[in-house]
Amino acid sequence: xxxxxxxxxxxxxxxxxxxxxxxxxxxxxxxxxxxxxxxxxxxxxxxxxxxxxxxxxxxxxxxxxxxxxxxxxxxxxxxxxxxxxxxxxxxxxxxxxxxxxxxxxxxxxxxxxxxxxxxxxxxxxxxxxxxxxxxxxxxxxxxxxxxxxxxxxxxxxxxxxxxxxxxxxxxxxxxxxxxxxxxxxxxxxxxxxxxxxxxxxxxxxxxxxxxxxxxxxxxxxxxxxxxxxxxxxxxxxxxxxxxxxxxxxxxxxxxxxxxxxxxxxxxxxxxxxxxxxxxxxxxxxxxxxxxxxxxxxxxxxxxxxxxxxxxxxxxxxxxxxxxxxxxxxxxxxxxxxxxxxxxxxxxxxxxxxxxxxxxxxxxxxxxxxxxxxxxxxxxxxxxxxxxxxxxxxxxxxxxxxxxxxxxxxxxxxxxxxxxxxxxxxxxxxxxxxxxxxxxxxxxxxxxxxxxxxxxxxxxxxxx
Numbered sequence: 120x121x122x123x124x125x126x127x128x129x130x131x132x133x134x135x136x137x138x139x140x141x142x143x144x145x146x147x148x149x150x151x152x153x154x155x156x157x158x159x160x161x162x163x164x165x166x167x168x169x170x171x172x173x174x175x176x177x178x179x180x181x182x183x184x185x186x187x188x189x190x191x192x193x194x195x196x197x198x199x200x201x202x203x204x205x206x207x208x209x210x211x212x213x214x215x216x217x218x219x220x221x222x223x224x225x226x227x228x229x230x231x232x233x234x235x236x237x238x239x240x241x242x243x244x245x246x247x248x249x250x251x252x253x254x255x256x257x258x259x260x261x262x263x264x265x266x267x268x269x270x271x272x273x274x275x276x277x278x279x280x281x282x283x284x285x286x287x288x289x290x291x292x293x294x295x296x297x298x299x300x301x302x303x304x305x306x307x308x309x310x311x312x313x314x315x316x317x318x319x320x321x322x323x324x325x326x327x328x329x330x331x332x333x334x335x336x337x338x339x340x341x342x343x344x345x346x347x348x349x350x351x352x353x354x355x356x357x358x359x360x361x362x363x364x365x366x367x368x369x370x371x372x373x374x375x376x377x378x379x380x381x382x383x384x385x386x387x388x389x390x391x392x393x394x395x396x397x398x399x400x401x402x403x404x405x406x407x408x409x410x411x412x413x414x415x416x417x418x419x420x421x422x423x424x425x426x427x428x429x430x431x432x433x434x435x436x437x438x439x440x441x442x443x444x445x446x447x448x449x450x451x452x453x454x455x456x457x458x459x460x461x462x463x464x465x466x467x468x469x470x471x472x473x474x475x476x477x478x479x480x481x482x483x484x485x486x487x488x489x490x491x492x493x494x495x496x497x498x499x500x501x502x503x504x505x506x507x508x509x510x511x512x513x514x515x516x517x518x519x520x521x522x523x524x525x526x527x528x529x530x531x532x533x534x535x536x537x538x539x540x541x542x543x544x545x546x547x548x549x550x551x552x553x554x555x556x557x558x559x560x561x562x563x564x565x566x567x568x569x570x571x572x573x574x575x576x577x578x579x580x581x582x
Contacts, residue, residue, distance in 0.1 A: 148260045152250040152267050156243040159271035163239035163280045172281035173231040178216065180208045181283065185217035186225055194372075200451045204376035206385035207454065210369055211325040212285040231283055238280035241287045246271045248294035249556040255301040257525040258564055265563040270556045274505045279552050285325055290553045292322030293329070293533070297557070300336070300529045303354075307346055312354050316361035324366055326553075327383035328540050332533040333362070339532075377455045385454050387544075388462035394479065394545030396468055398440045400493045401482040402547050405437060407493050415498035483546040487538060491548040506551075509558055516561030519568055530557055 167173075176182075180196060184205065187195040194213065196205035216234060223229035249270040253263035270276055279286050299315035319336070323329040340346075340354045366382060373381035393403045400406055407415070441449070448460050469476045490497045490506045497503070521527060534554055541550055 148250075148264060151264055152247050155250075155264070155267045155271045156246040159246040159277075160239055160243035162272065163242050163277055164236065166277050167232070167235045167239065167281055170281055172235055173228045176231040176234070176283040178231070178234075178283040180205075181213045181216050181285075182226065184208060184213040185220050188213065188217040189220055189225055198454075199446075199449045199457060201453060203453060205454060206373050206377065206381050206383070209285075209325050209327060209383045211321075212288065216283065234283045235280055238282075238287045241291050242276060242280045245276070245287065245291050245294060245556055248291060248298065249559065251298050252294050252557065253560040253563070255298050256520070256527065256530070256560060257523065258520075258560060259567075262560075262563050262567045265567060266556070266560045269559045269563060273509075273555060273559065274499075274501050275552055276555060278502075279549070282549075284549065286549050286552050289322060289326045290556065292318060292325065293553050294556055296322055296329075297530050297533065301526055304343070304345075304529075307350060309353065309357070313357060313361070316358045317365070320358075320362050320365040324369065324383060328537050328550075329533070330382060331536045331540065333358075335532060335536065336529070339529075377453070379455055385458060388458050388465055390545045392461040392465040392468075393437045394483070395465055395476055396437065396440065399437065399479060401479045401486055401545070402491055402493060403437060403545060404491070404493045405440065407495070411495070415495055480542050483542045484538070486548070487541050487546045487551050491546075494548050497548060509555065509562060512562035512565055513558035514561075516558075516563070516565035519565050520561055523564070525564075 178185075184194060184196055184207075187193065194205060194210065195203055196207050197203075198207070215237075216230075219230045219233045219237075220226070223233055246267050250263045250267035253266045254260070258266070276290075279290075296315060296319040299311055299318055303312040303315045319329070319333050323333050337355050337358045340358065341351050343351060346354070370380060370382050373379075373385065377385060390403070393399065394401055398405055445460075445464070449457055452460070486492070489510055490503060517527075534557065537550075537554075
């Protein structure tokens with residue numbers, strides 16, 4: 120029996136069933152992808168229960184905003200002695216969390232479990248979407264299945280659902296956006312393009328770092344010679360209108376409550392300052408003390424999630440390095456006023472410390488591609504090995520996928536613009552999780568090719 124290179128047909132003895140059609144082969148692979156998604160869901164649910172993750176949900180600002188919504192105070196948040204309308208977070212996840220608080224109780228274990236279960240479901244969806252993305256990029260079926268299986272069990276993807284945050288939702292949105300872009304480009308029809316516009320803008324509303332890639336995709340559409348000018352203009356207009364419908368209401372709300380136009384979040388310069396000051400590490404964290412680092416290194420071989428989360432919650436944040444004079448300028452100020460102050464702090468520091476800023480940019484690049492060594496949750500041997508292996512294999516896989524003429528233009532544009540934003544401003548360990556499924560597609564391509572070459576070498580020696 121022989122399996123051809125494209126996994127399209129099986130040939131066997133003339134007496135038996137002779138051929139498996141491409142549609143049946145694709146259907147079988149789809150069933151495998153769905154089974155992997157179900158297995159991923161089970162693994163994530165077991166992880167949530169085993170870690171009792173609802174006891175330390177790490178809901179950051181989402182929790183306070185959701186409670187404000189339930190109390191009838193609107194989308195509000197308090198910081199630096201001021202409480203009022205906020206854009207410290209995008210609206211998607213706080214609204215979702217508020218709905219769960221309303222159903223299961225504010226700040227309750229049941230609500231956090233529901234949020235994590237929803238994350239687990241989205242994580243399972245990511246597994247299926249990884250399979251679809253690999254095929255859309257040009258992978259063989261076996262490579263796509265390997266990528267989906269790797270996403271199902273990858274430690275950081277599994278662990279990510281145990282935090283009441285939007286990272287898994289964003290990952291699913293990014294994967295769907297990349298798939299829909301490829302489908303819209305191949306078909307040239309309006310319907311898949313409209314789906315791309317809707318999913319892409321909703322994902323950008325949830326994570327504003329995706330605003331530049333979505334805007335640039337509108338430019339790419341106008342430059343696409345494979346489409347007629349009528350189709351190009353139609354699609355560009357559709358993207359613009361969809362952005363107005365999805366992002367417009369929130370931007371208008373921000374204009375009314377803040378007095379300035381804010382597309383999604385109102386914390387850009389605040390975050391830039393967090394990543395660029397005398398005590399900055401490139402992320403929103405201060406350097407770990409020698410005592411805590413030594414303790415974490417000793418425990419790296421053990422996965423003590425509760426201990427890591429406790430140290431993460433008590434770890435000092437950049438605001439603690441502000442001087443008394445700087446704090447006086449920030450106290451009681453609105454978010455818009457604080458943004459102006461932090462812009463002054465950040466830009467003046469960068470201008471006066473160009474070499475230190477360049478060094479932090481390099482550190483941010485390494486931390487995004489590899490791991491954040493100033494984050495207590497990174498000190499797990501499982502996480503370190505997984506991120507190291509993924510970095511090496513994905514680089515090798517990207518090169519081999521490039522030689523195999525995969526459709527890499529749009530995914531690399533999205534990742535490149537996001538990575539550039541992180542490098543120039545601020546990064547965090549969770550930012551890298553969004554692009555891990557794409558990396559696993561590259562890694563699976565390299566691993567499958569390497570296994571075939573090794574198998575061929577073994578057979579050659581045997582002959």
